[in-house]
Structures are given as structure tokens and as C-alpha cells.
Amino acid sequence: MKALRYLIPLAVFAALVGFFAVGLTRDPHEVPSPFIGKPAPAFKLARLHEGDQTFGPEEMRGKVWLLNVWSSWCVSCRVEHPLLVEMSRDHLVPIVGLDYKDKREDGLQWLSRHGNPYLLSACDDEGKVGIDYGVYGVPETFVIDKQGIIRYKQIGPITPEALEKTILPLVKRLNG
């Protein structure tokens, strides 16, 4: 049937509407609960600055720490970055960066420009670790406890409010 091909646009649109409808029921800001209370997925990635060394979350065992997913191409990261720099200056909590789908030189340049709040950054240039961690978009921040369990996930930039009301009290409690 030749006339059937005129139905293609309608079919494509119907599929789109289906996705939109499902999309509406989900809150992109909402924390995907499966990751909370679960051990942080293991990985082994090259470090950003010391490219010959690797990093894995087990190295942080015994510490409460933040895993902050960032990227040089990420616009919202610039919003939260001053806050991270401030946190690292005040030594509030160790922050490990996950440089997500980024080129090494871009990431390095970005950090030298905006300041480096990270203990170290790991290069997730292919974004595979990001998928393991259910990264929806950059930036995202995970609070991980001494046993390596994810306790909290901040989607989008860390706001001063989220920091004061949620993240810092949580870090304090986990440390206490």
C-alpha cells in the first residue's frame, strides 16, 4: 500500500507523544531511589591530573565523602562551582570529582580557570561510570558514607540551601 507511507509522520508523532506522556510522570529533579542505600558502584578510572594513576571508590573507605559529577561543557556546573571551591577551602568534606564525558585537556583547563576544589578527579571520558551511577545530567553529587554506601544524591547544581539544610547535616551525622 503506497498510501501507508503517508501515515509515517503520524506514527512517529504518536511514538513521541507516548514518550512525552511518560516523561510527564517523571520528575527529572527527583532522586532515582534505587541508588540510595546501595553500595557505590565500583570503578577504576584514570585520574585527571596524575594520568598514570587510577582511582576507585574503595580508596575512600572509612571517610565520608562527596562524589561530584562535573564536566567542562556543563553550564550548570559553573553555577555550583564557587560553592564547591568554598567547601574545599573550609575543609568541610573531601570532594572527589568525576569528569564526565570530557576531554582531559578541557577538564584540566576548566579547573585551572575556575579553581580546583577536588581532592582528585577521575576521568570518565566515555561516560560508562556515569551510567553505573545513574547520572541523569551534569552536575550531580553523591554523598557516600564510611562503608561506601550512597546516602544522598543531589541532582543539578548544589544550592546553598541544599548544602546547609541537607548535605552538611548529613555529612556531620555520618561522621558522628
Place this chain on the structure above:
Amino acid sequence: MIPELGHFALVVAFALAVAQAALSFTGAATGRRALMGTSRSIAVGQFLFVAAAFAALAYSFVTSDFSVANVVEHSNSKLPLRYRFAATWGSHEGSMLLWAFMLGAWTFAVSIFSRHLPERMLSRVLGVMGLVSAGFLLFILLTSDPFQRLIPAAEEGRDLNPLLQDPGMVVHPPMLYMGYVGFSVAFAFAITALLEGRLDAAWARWSRPWTTAAWSFLTIGIMMGSAWSYYVLGWGGWWFWDPVENASFMPWLAGTALIHSLAVTEKRGTFRSWTVLLAIVAFSLSLVGTFLVRSGVLTSVHAFATDPRRGIYILLFLVVVVGGSLGLFAWRAPRVGLGGGFEPVSRESMLLANNVLLIVALAAVLLGTLYPLFLDALNLGKISVGPPYFDAVFYPIMAPAVFLMAVGPVASWKRARLPDLWVRLRWALGVAVAAALVLPFVLGRWSALIAFSLWLGLWVVTATAAHVVQRLRTSPQPTLGGKLRAQSLSWYGMTFAHLGVAVFIFGVTIVKGYETERDLRMAPGDHTQVGGYDFEFVGTKQVPGPNYTAVQAEFDVRRVGSAAIVRRLYPQKRDYPVAQQTMTEAAIDTGFVRDLYVSLGEPVQGDAWGVRVYHKPFVDWIWGGCMMMALGGLLALSDRRYRLRRAAAVPKGALAQALTP
């Protein structure tokens, strides 16, 4: 009182829009002239009432009426007048009202300028537009009332987002919406054509100027948005592939394909169902763009209003409007016929190839924008798609499109011969290749990608030049002046717009390839050298603003090795106490071949500051090229033949004859 009147005007406008749709369609279906005759006056009335509602909201903002919730949330008494006015569309509610206002304006324009159309056709066009308008007005009334009172009234407003307090933001949204909404006219024409089964050259000629006008406005709108992010966001970027940017770029791609497809339908009678489909797609993407931005299914740095209830309404509206029209397309389009044939090498085939490339590019952008949503909906995990994807996918698709764009005008309709094309274009090709090989050395650094991109731009220039020469040579006029006058404005428009693409390519290529930037700490008295200029940080001082306080730095710029100051630059760091935000106001010295761009980072110890200094060669060509494209569109639009009111009365055969070049 004024806000209540505004709300009332909106209700009346909604009723009129419903009446406009109902009476127009009934009139057209029954052939009753009295009914069809009313549709125009109702359309005018509808526009006046929407305009009144818009004016009422603008009045509330300008007079800082803090008993209106919307004004409290998005304005402040200390805000300068022009931003109080622009704050009218700084909120979700206000921007939706702007949308409806623009739609009213387009409807009004159609009712004025299309009197020469067959009555039934005009009636249906206005009917479709009335339907769309009714949908939007109902959306505003049900979910986004901008006139909601706040009782008791607030003492002071919470101020407009400082990012939006910029001259560009006064003009950018209206331009963008003029473009978005303008595609509703092409859409209405397409639906009418499907309803009437009339998809001929005359139809294409009637809807062409409207489409071109909308496309030109959209081009300007996107350009201004890009320029705004360049000088407001403070890190020198001009396009981020952000979902909201993509939402405006997708209708642009569809619209670009549409204006070219319409040209073929008008000149050759072919591509009919394709043209209609593009018209539907262009407007649908405008609606989808609105949905994406307003519903919150995608987050982005821009999305400042999200509410699922609104999302559900817009989704239903999409289903009715887009689903309905695509259904109509599936039902009626098989019957419209194919029109004249053409050979594999011809202007038609190149236009078709370009159309396909534009649509593939559109699909790639759509996929990249919606990919996170798709995966999430299928529970396949959550990911994000960034500029690396778009850059990698977009350039390879657009490169052949640009190449063909330069060849198309040289090729003849119906059947072109490759040897002829070769003869006509070999010099153009040779010059472009030679210049592309040499230019990178002149600019400072050779790289294959830069040479290739420059070659594309050069090729557009040289091939267009070859086309112009050929066109003038074959003109029967004896003098050059006569030859130039003999060409149509739409031809000038096309040529100018195509050169605009070349200018755009030069801008993008050179700024990406040769920009230099420095990020450093500078204390008063420090110097730094970027791009052959010496920047001296003189010092900072406090400067009061109307609704902010600023730290203003002074940089004296000299050419390296010279003592004369070329320019003094004053970047600022502004603190908006009410909105509780800090803003970086970059200082830019704009030049024809380069921008000098200085912005303040954060203060570090003592008087020292983190400073970003950029030398951006040819960056303004990016927007200059877009401006040329838009002006080309407006030139084409002023073509004489669109103003021939009598055309509708000309018998069909004569018309077809007149249209063959």
C-alpha cells in the same frame, strides 16, 4: 481594576477565537458568504482584545502594581523602565500571553494582507488560526493566569532574574515568538490546502511570503539569543546546544527546508505533499518546543517555569493540533498528485537533497534533545547528551548541505548537465580551494579541519559569485545597471542569505580555530598580553546601579609595543540584593575582525581579581551572517510579485505560464 479588565479581555478574546474558528469553518463548508465574511472582522476583534490584555499586563508591570502576583514575582520598583516593560514576558504566564498576542498579530496581518485570496480559502486559514489561538488562550486562562491578584498586596517585588535584565532580552523573546508563531500561518495554509485538495503553485505563492517572514524573525530571534548568551553569561560562548536553544533551532531547520521546498512547489509544482508536511512539521516543532520548555520534561539552564499540569494541557493540545493535522495529511495527501518530474541532476534534485539533509540534521538534534527522555521512559537508565554529541553529528550533515547550497542556484530546473556545472563552477572551485589552503597560514595556524571549513565558506562565496556573473551575463538588458535592475528582489534575497551562511561559517571557523584566552589573577598595575593586545588592570571601584551595586574594574588596552590606549574596558561584577544574585557583566570591545572580551571572575587576596581575557577573531561574523540570512529573507519577501493583488483573478493557465521562468 486594570488587571481585571485584562483578564476580562482575555476571556472575550477566547470567545472570539472560538467564534472565529466555528464561523469560518461553517461558512467555508456551507459556502455561505455572510458567515465567511464575518471571519475577518472577528479575527480583528480577537486581536484587539488579546492586545488589550497584553497592554493591561504591561501596564501593571510598568506601574509596579504589586497587588498582581506575577508582578511581585518578576519585577521591582527599582527596576529601570525598559526592564519593567520587558518583565511583562519575563515570566511563564507573561510569555504565554506574548505568544497569544503574537498569534493575534499574525492573524490580524493575514486578514489585512490576504484580501485577494479566494474567500473560502481565507476563511479556512483564519479558521485554523482561530482554533490554535483558542487553544492557547484557554491554556492561559486555565493554567497560567497572569492577572492573579495578591491580597494583601506586597510592599515590594522580588525583582526580575538579573540574567534577563539586558537590552537583548527586551527584544529577543518577541522576535523568537514572532518566528515561532509565524509558522502558524504556513501551517494554516497547509491545512487549508489539504482540506480543499488544492495544492498548486498559486497556493505555494500565497503561503511563501508568510513563511519567509516567520523564518526571518526566527533567525533574528535565535541570533539575539545567541548574542545574549555571549555577552551576558560571561564566558564567551555563543551556543550551548541547550534543550531550550534546540527547541528554537529545530523549527528553524524545518522552516529552512520549508522555504526552499515552497520555492520548488511554486516554480515547478513538485514536492507538494513534502511541502505541506514540512509546513505542519515546522509549526508542530514550535509547539513541541513550547511543550519541552514549559512542561519540565527536560531540564535546562533556561527553563524557568515548570508545572506538570501545564505539561498535560500542552500535550493534549499537541495531540489535537499536530496529531489531527498529520492524520489529515495521511488521509488527503495521497490524492494531491506529484507534479512535474525531474532528472537526478537538476535544481530540484539538489533542493530535495538539501531538504533531506536539513531534516536529517533536525532529526539528529531532536534525538539528542530527547534521548535522555527516551531512555528514562524505557527504564534504560539516565544519561545526558552534551555538545560533544551535537558537534560530532551536526557538522558532517551540514557540510554537504552547504556544498549543495552553493551549487543549486547554478543548476537549471528539471534537468542540469554535470559537464555544464563543471564549466560554470570550475573557477569558483579552484579559487576556493587555493584560498582555503593559504588562508590558515595567514591566520596563524594550519589545520585540515579549519582549511576544510574555510573552504566551505569560500566555496559558497565563489560559487555564488559565479552564479551572479552568469545570471547578469544572460540578462538581455544592455547595461550593467539595467541587468541589475532586471533581477527580482527574491533573487537578491536568496543570494544575500546564502552569502550570510558563508559569513557565518567564517565567523564560527575562525573564532573556534584562533581565539586566545587567558585566565589569570591580576592585581592593579598588572599587565597581560592576549592576541597582540596589552591589557593593563588599572583597579576597581564601587559603582551604584539602579537595583544593584557593582564593582567596576578598569582595563586599559594598548597594542603591544605602543603606548597609546586603544580602548578602556570596564567589566563589572554586579550584586542584585533583592534577587540575591551576582552577575558578571563582561566588557567587550567589538570590532569588525575581532572582539576583546574581559570579564571579572572572583576577588582573590587583597585587590587582586581572577580575570578572564579573550581575543575572539571574527566572532561578530557569526551574528552578522545570521543577520544577512534574515535580511535576505526580508528582501525576498518584498518581491513585487507577492504584491500583485490581481493574481487571484488571473485564469489558471495564464498563471501557470507566468510562473514558468
